[in-house]
Amino acid sequence: MNELPLHGITVVDLTRVLAGPFCTQTLGDMGARIIKVEQPGVGDDARAIGPFLGDASAYFMSVNRNKESIALDLKAEGDRAVFERLLERADVLVENYRPGTMEKLGYGWEQLQARYPRLVMVSISGFGQTGPYRSQPAYDMVVQAMSGMMSVTGHPDAGPCRVGVSIGDLGAGLYAVVGTQSALLRRARTGKGERVDVSMLDCQVALLENAVARYGATGSVPGPIGSRHPSMTPFDVYAAEDGYLVIAVGNDGLFKRLCELLGLPGLVDDDRFRTNASRCAHEAALKRMLEDKLRGHSRAHWLKLLQDNGIPTGEYHSVSEVVEHPQIQARGMLAEVLTPSGESLGVAGNPLMAGGGKQVVRRQPPALDGDRMRILEELGLAHAPGEGD
Structure with a gap:
């Protein structure tokens, strides 16, 4: 056995x-x-x-x-x-x-x-x-x-x-x-x-599953966009006071909860951010607003708050940090x-x-x-x- x-x-x-x-x-x-x-x-x-x-x-x-x-x-x-x-x-x-x-x-x-x-x-x-x-x-x-x-x-x-x-x-x-x-x-x-x-x-x-499918669906040629996701926002690497963390929000419900936790409830009613499609269209503006807030506290502060409340997030690691991580x-x-x-x-x-x-x-x-x-x-x-x- x-x-x-x-x-x-x-x-x-x-x-x-x-x-x-x-x-x-x-x-x-x-x-x-x-x-x-x-x-x-x-x-x-x-x-x-x-x-x-x-x-x-x-x-x-x-x-x-x-x-x-x-x-x-x-x-x-x-x-x-x-x-x-x-x-x-x-x-x-x-x-x-x-x-x-x-x-x-x-x-x-x-x-x-x-x-x-x-x-x-x-x-x-x-x-x-x-x-x-x-x-x-x-x-x-x-x-x-x-x-x-x-x-x-x-x-x-x-x-x-x-x-x-x-x-x-x-x-x-x-x-x-x-x-x-x-x-x-x-x-x-x-x-x-x-x-x-x-x-x-x-x-x-x-x-290249996503890139090929996007080209087939839209006819536009995908290009490099850094760390963010091409079809979901906010879904990127963000700067806190002392380092980087990833926030990955895949639906409107999670976005509303994120805004409440960050003390930014007004973003949910902003026409630029009301839906995932509109958030993708205004990704750069949304990232600036989120990082303005995130830079006010340490990465550890935000990780605990977001993880404790069900927001998919994780710390950005170097290889040396990965090999020492308790989960790994x-x-x-x-x-x-x-x-x-x-x-x-x-x-x-x-x-x-x-x-x-x-x-x-x-x-x-x-x-x-x-x-x-x-x-x-x-x-x-x-x-x-x-x-x-």
Whole structure:
């Protein structure tokens, strides 16, 4: 009864850097066994990306817990034999090479499907396996720009701005997790594996739900509007006497209550603010009036008053404040991983496990090729085919 939901699922992980490793780490957090296949000598590119804790990359460690590592050269006959032995036992293969690379290696979907009919193959790429851009390389910044995500991020007249995290990679990684589990559910019914094709660009467009719908409904092109919501007001970051807080009012009833609590009951009867639509049309004027009042007391004063009276609000946090926040700690959203030399690094946890009493880190981020001998022994190989006598 204590088994994690993906216990018993084996994933062969050919991914590197962020989108793919984030996908496989999430699968590993939920109980799957992740066997990370890396390039001999250098490993995942992320191992060379800082910041570093001793000789270990914090970037790599943040997305590679709960994995084993074996280094294989998929162009070398002996290592290919080991890889194919792994595929015989695997439920899922995840890769994020440029489309066409797996086919050149002899491991394209049609070839794998014929040899391993129950295998689920998950392919993450910049633009997907089809379309005129399929062969183009991409990083997070490329798809943020091309998808329109950057066009609705930041402040007016401030120039293009990326989202503050690598949402192009992270979004693709999460959609890949959903696709993997969906394919496994279907296999449970049909007995057959399938190909999951995840495009980073597609995933960014999917995350533009509100912007695309607004363009479809109005014909106007959405642009950057800072922190406020495009369709609800007041719904923004506001300045108090000693810091910032967020106030998010989603209906007329909440707005009336907010005005009463702030001692501004006359705003409710002001034609500019009587309805949500009119408040959106006069958002700047309303924000000035609210901040004139909010600057009269501390952030703590307003947070207590508003939260105690059912107004959705929250403090604006830096990352250092987030990791110390009691709600984040209570929900288990912080994890600790260790470098191969034993140094500790705090990383983000897994929200799917939070509060469930599960241990998120069951295996530390692996050293390159650190599990080779054990994996080979498990496969019945004293050494890799082609090695030794």
